[in-house]
Amino acid sequence: MARKAAAFGASAAVLAAMAAGLVASPAQAATSAAAGKAGTATAAKSTKSGKVSVTTPKVSSKDYQGSCPVNLRFSSRISVPVKGKTELAYRWLHGDGSKGKVQVVKLKGHGTKSVTVKESVTFKGEVKGWEAVQVLGPKKVTSKKGYFSVSCADQGGRNDGDDRSGVRTDKDVSVSARAWASPSSYEGACTPGDKIDFTGLISVNHPTWVRYRWILNGEVADHGKVKVWNKRKVGFGISPRHSQRGWAQLEIVGPDDALSNRAYYKVWCKDSTPAPAVKVSATNLVTATNHNGCKVGAHATVSATGAARVQYTWAVNGESVAKGESLFAGSGSKTVELSEQALTGEAAKGGKITLTVTGPNNNDSITQSYAACEAPKPTASVSSVSVTNTRTDMCKDNRGPGVDFSATLHSTGPTTVRYYWVVNGVKDVNVLERQVNGDLAVTWGVGGTQNSKETKGTIELVVVSPNAASSGVANYSATCPKADA
Template structure:
């Protein structure tokens, strides 16, 4: 089904895989669902056979132009009906009454039914209880009554999902102990003795592991031998509806530059059958819009769908897939860690550059300069020394970490004159100092 496949078995298929993209939509509020207590009619009956009809009202407040409702019946004996769907058209509060009937052929039967709404929200009604109690031998539909002397036996079968209850009535014209046995397909499966005063019911339940059919008989062993006629049964254990499931795989954890796109991959599988399956992505707890995939053919099939996550900052994102009228997959989580690039290292000339002119044989002299360059981190820089506007030395420094490095120069000069010395970094500033004459004019 969801909307087709689960509701009815189908034919034809291949094991091909299809990719589909999920679209995100969170603008429409989810519908509000309520369901009334299930009513059994009649709730009590002493006639057999009796047809009991169960009914319940499903109320949906919807915000969409079309809303699909999926539901199934739950029964007191542990069985469930196939999933059924109907469509509500228009926005606002909508009501729909759903019904199911069961016929009870005889015996004392008590139980209940309730309706479970699966979509658009899960909700289960209160249980509606019933009792069928057939009075007198005539109430059993005239099935196979045998009287031998003053003891008689009667049998009928109540078939359920993968089980059958054999119901027998032993009659006696006086108060006495009666020994009896159950025979199924010619084999004795149970023996016991009961005290009978007029009439008493006895029971035996057959619970096979697979489909099973045959006949059953109630035999009286004492005080006189007699038996019921054979009652035939057929037990079916296989659930004929296709099984639909979903699973989700998360992308590998990511660490690097952002923004980045990551993709969650989902697999929707069907045991067999053809039809459309409706599903939606649950993104970080919020449900997206319904989408569908199509299955066609026999045997196991699967379809692949995907959903993208665009991350512009470090964080996590979770995904799951919900099948309409079916299960919801486990939730998986993807993680993104965005790397922040460190700021680019910078360098500059520190204050404190010095220049000194020293006399040689006047008017000849020499000028020497020292300086310090600081860097904030790993960087390569080029520097120049200039004497009175003329470059007298160039060099390069390689910083592997933050810190300072010293540089210097010496150049011939005219001791009769003073001037200026400049230490500069390419594109990163400079420092200028003056020096004085050392020779007399």
């Protein structure tokens, strides 16, 4: 019923480190016994002028065996595209989850520059681990992991139950344990494979080797021995073949005695039934005619009742114009779009768009009509207003001169343009109308200012239909001529 457990991870502390070559941070490297199976991040990213890349760190002695402490040296090369001035920011990553101090290197010039970064780490005890380099700028890139191991030769009085200093007694080591089940309750088909996993957390006050065993419903189900620096997880799992409930407990048998809480679980086995066949469908087809340029586009909903690869085809008036594919991890719906297609000939007078979807077990389609293209409605615009004449006859009546203005209305086709003039920020008259097909000049004028030799202010022409437009506000100023002496 039980399967042999594997440790969830191992960790070790690095007690001292020094930088070598370019500045590098101290490390607390260490690691997990399962670290060798972990995935790594992509080691290159594009910039506008090239790629940032970083090599897998190399170690001076990948599988060291001999006396401890030992100093291992790590190095990696970072390549960066440089255009002018560029700052390279990076840090070392360690197998125990810790991160080194961020280091910055300033680069100048053009083209790809390479920088070798180094780190020196001292290990005082046995360890399996990895080191990696993470570039933070100008692009974030993480190298692959460079794995290493340290195996220390016997040093008088030392045994694999000793801590790193070689001096330990049972009295100065304290061990505690906690356990839990995941999931604590299972309901479903009881087929081969783990259904309940038990995890135990071992905590120590001093680094030490710990011997433990798992008790399942009163009987030993698994056992092991791990090195614990501070905290470490261990575990095992069961695959019940019948409904049951029970508990598991993590027992520490050395160098200290400790017993975790009971992690309770229950399993309810049910007969499995074949999953229903996945069905696909196409719904909610909407078409849209773009009269500006006579084009048509569409969007619709593609659905699946389970995990499936769905292929779809768009057709306009029975002719295939686009194809696509959508992946479903489970049941759900997605929106698919047909980009605008140019319409010519009879198709410009209207027609139909069809979406056909194909799944692993069925096909489905949906059709919707689209509207005929219409000529775009004319639009209007107006030029800036200019002063065309100054009337000085008003100066004889102790008034400033009159001022005449002109602006040009423009339309993209035959249409009625409605507009009004604004003088000194105030609408001067009611809305005027003109039939315009192309360009049409319109004029306006203002009288002289009473008891003044000068007439000045602002003028604007505002179009209200077939669309809104404005000439913009223009300043004007006119002065009566000086009388002859």
